[in-house]
Amino acid sequence: MKLYFTPGTCSFAPHIAIRELGLDAELRRVRIGADPVVVADGRDFRQINPLGYVPVLELDDGRVLTEGVAMLLHLADLKPEAGLAPAVGTPERDELHRWLNFISSELHKTFSPWLFHPEYGQQAADVARERLAKRLAVVERHLADRDYLLGERFSVADAYLFTIVDWTRPLKIALDPYPALAAYLERVRARDSVAEALRREKAP
Ligand SMILES: N[C@@H](CCC(=O)N[C@@H](CS)C(=O)NCC(=O)O)C(=O)O
Structure with a gap:
């Protein structure tokens, strides 16, 4: 399979999943x-x-998959034994879908484009920051008593949440109001998969 990616963007989420699963994937920088x-x-x-x-x-059968969430679920289901997604039909799987959708629609698309495109103006950025604060507070409360979004175990939702919320660094959004989230980001950053994905994205 081939992953089209750009460093520093949401493509890092499926890349983390690929490394978690030890899959062989060709990287194509865009x-x-x-x-x-x-x-x-x-x-x-x-x-x-x-x-x-x-x-x-780009899958080995020639299909081209767009949409990060679709990719994350596809990848996790390639190796169910790795536990990156709970089994279909379980309450945990519903939770996974809920979080993937929340990250995509409430976080990802609040950060981007509104905070990355100055052409939208200061007012749009201010509104986005306010909306983001409310949504990060929801995540903070959820992570207060668990290591990962689904509990004890890392899932593809964590690959996505980490990727998106780490944009607080370039945007200089302080994480002081979100200590559990800040600790979570460091927990995920310490995973071998994240270090390996970063290393490969930096390679010439
Ligand atoms: N709905 C898409 C959105 C992907 C997306 O927003 N990608 C950004 C990078 S994080 C991008 O490629 N932006 C290029 C542009 O806006 O021209 C998904 O979830 O995969």
Whole structure:
């Protein structure tokens, strides 16, 4: 399989999942923006994803999967024994879906684009920061008495939450009001999968 990625973006979430599962994946770096291109060959990335978004996962059967959440579930289900997603039909699986959707619609799309695109203006950024604070407080309360979103065990929702909430660093959003979340980020950052994914994304 091939993962189209851009360092520092949401494509880091499926990359963490790939490393957690020890899967063999070819990495294809993309330069996103107005004219997104696949760095290696200069191909117009919109031929692969018309919206120009990373991540994209090209599967071995030739299918092209867009949407990070779909990728995370696909990857986790390749190796159910790794426990990155609870079994279908269980209450824990419902929790996983709930968190993946929350991260995608309430966190990811509040950070991005509103806090990464100055052209939307200061008012949009202020509103986004306010909305984000309420949503981070929800996560903070949830993590107060558990190590990971689903409890004891790391799941693909953690790969996604870590990736998105770590954007607080470049955006200089202080985590003082969220001590459990801050500790959680360091817990996830310490995982071998995260270090390995970072190392590979930095490789030339
Ligand atoms: N709905 C997509 C959104 C992906 C997305 O927002 N990707 C960002 C990086 S985090 C991107 O590629 N942005 C490029 C752009 O806005 O032109 C998903 O969840 O996979």
